[in-house]
Amino acid sequence: MTWKITFTCLAFIFSVGRSSAQLKRDYTFNYASQKKVNCHNGAVVSAHPLASRVGTAILKKGGNAFDAAIATQLALAVVYPGAGNIGGGGFMVAHLKDGKNIALDYREKAPILASRDMYLDSAGNAQLHLSQDGHLAAGVPGAIAGIFAEMKYASLPFKKLIQPAIDLAENGFAITAAQAKALNEYRDEFLQRNGSPTAFTKDDPWKAGDMLIQKELSATLKRIRDKGQKGFYEGETAKLIVAEMQRGKGIITMADLQHYSAKERDALEFDHKKFHIITMPLPSSGGILVEQMMKMISEKKIAKMKFQTAAAVQLMTEVERRAFADRGEFLGDPDFVKVPVETLVSDAYLKERMKDFEPGKAGSSTLTKPGHIKESEQTTHFCVLDKFGNAVSITTTLNDSYGSKTVVTGAGFILNDEMDDFSVKPGVPNMYGAIGNDKNAIAPGKRMLSSMTPTIVLKKGEPYIITGTPGGTTIPTSVFQTLVNIMEFGMNADDAVNKPKFHHQWLPDSLYIEKDFPVTIQKQLEQMGYKVKPRSAIGRTELILIKRRSIIAIGDKRGDDDAEGY
């Protein structure tokens, strides 16, 4: 999809005295999404062209993949405010050129004052509007702690990495048509959730090419530039967050902010055929689900079934059903609850799970329960590869679009509504229809279960695939399908990302398909007994594939996503 600047923007630029030659050079005004790039040195693929360009410029200046990732992430917090953030959290999976693999957890935490039943009314009914919108929905943000934990692997000074984001916030950038549409859609909610005007609303409707200027966010980013992590978790920014909480009955305190820390965890690693997969462990469910699904198909010779035949889709649907049944039952923050991870991904357990699989016949979520174990729409993904051999895969989120819609007054950034990823009440679905139990119940300082699945695949020890996507519970299935498309069906990178996807998450017992899913296959699946439901786009998968030293980077067709490289 290409996107070009409109006359509104030209008018703005001439009004501040720029020549048209300058205009052509100014990438913040005149840009388009590039969906595919072939290159040899390094690449960045993200949800917004300006962020991908910021990251690529850092690579070209000699920065490594971590430098570029940090600059891209901070730029996304400005140019992609629906999901890019400093008020949310995320996960990084990385492969270092020396062979080391890293998983970094900077997921939000429940505030100290949070409690198990905080979203239940006096009759015990779940009040989902409180876990999904407004001040009380926000978990303690982890994004800035994550970025400073990423700095351990960076090579350039932080000041250089944050400056492009400051400039974009301070001077503004031209928004895309999709962004104008989204800001108009959320206008009322922004007005409702915020006492004072924010950068995200104006009197007349937003149009493609309008400038989004975020002066307060720029001031916050400058405090982070000058004071480091303390520029967010202490001092002026922290005071503004706590004041915002007090305005709207939120519960994040100074102590929550001061005690927040990101955590390096052991990446989840497993082999599939000749590939080595590195992905995110708990508190994301994503890595475990992908490992379970890959192992459940591994003996079934899916490659012979061919891409998106009814047989292949049915098999993948049934493994998705079984993996998601386990998600709700067993998974939660490993710092708080015991999770039988080894059993859940063991060959014997997964073989048993697939015992009742019947080719050609729809399974049932009433009959398929979680396994027996005897043991006590908004997120964003980006991928970076550098010329040194470092690979970085990051998914970061505010939860749904524009998170809690609460902008910290005076600090200009949006707070997440990640508390809804906890199980607010056993059996009550969250905004993605995911259900859970005590393992994912709210407790002070606990991290809510996630589906985010930043993933890297190595072939002969070298980066081969870097991928990930937003999409709530559809994230693990999108990553699974993208990997199967390449590693089993031999599909090219472009098709692996852009061909229609499908999704089953155990409950509800429906098979969701994208609108361009082939009708003939849909009919065959219905004849097998599946309740097939067309739905909006599934994920926005970013992908870098490395083949014989040649790099192919793909930005998903489903959004403004953009691939850059050199």
Ligand code: DON
């Ligand atoms: O962590 C999670 O699983 C969710 N908060 C992710 C939300 C998401 O992907 C929304 N994107 N469309």
